[in-house]
Amino acid sequence: MKTKVLSLAALLMFGVVAVFAGNKVEKVKVYGNCEQCKARIEKAAKAVDGVATANWNKETKMMDLAFDDSKTDVHKVEMAIAKAGHDTEMHKATDEAYNKLPGCCQYERAKTDMKMDGKKDAKMDMKMAPMK
Numbered sequence: 001m002k003t004k005v006l007s008l009a010a011l012l013m014f015g016v017v018a019v020f021a022g023n024k025v026e027k028v029k030v031y032g033n034c035e036q037c038k039a040r041i042e043k044a045a046k047a048v049d050g051v052a053t054a055n056w057n058k059e060t061k062m063m064d065l066a067f068d069d070s071k072t073d074v075h076k077v078e079m080a081i082a083k084a085g086h087d088t089e090m091h092k093a094t095d096e097a098y099n100k101l102p103g104c105c106q107y108e109r110a111k112t113d114m115k116m117d118g119k120k121d122a123k124m125d126m127k128m129a130p131m132k
């Protein structure tokens with residue numbers, strides 16, 4: 001009887017270790033508006049190999065992410081989300097991906113891009129940066 005209890009305890013502990021082994025939990029900011037965004041963001045994140053859970057909160061714009069860090073990392077997940085049209089802190093969606101979002105999902109973006117003749121201003125940004 002005692003051995004049974006012990007082996008059960010060992011089994012439980014093993015299970016707990018297996019769940020947490022190689023797993024990392026992160027909070028990442030993802031820009032979006034609504035439930036539809038939530039579904040899109042989470043789907044994009046979960047499609048990345050190694051992601052266990054992705055849960056985005058539309059009020060806080062924060063996503064709880066759990067993943068196997070031997071398989072993937074936050075950058076890969078953020079890139080996948082950006083590809084779906086949603087900006088993250090480190091990876092921005094392209095205008096093209098953003099413009100494909102339904103109108104209700106076109107979240108307010110930080111106005112980083114002043115447009116000149118419809119061209120992106122990566123070069124201009126560099127020129128405007130103060131010289132040190």
Ligand SMILES: [Cu+2]
Nearest residue numbers: 034036037105
């Ligand atoms: Cu939306």
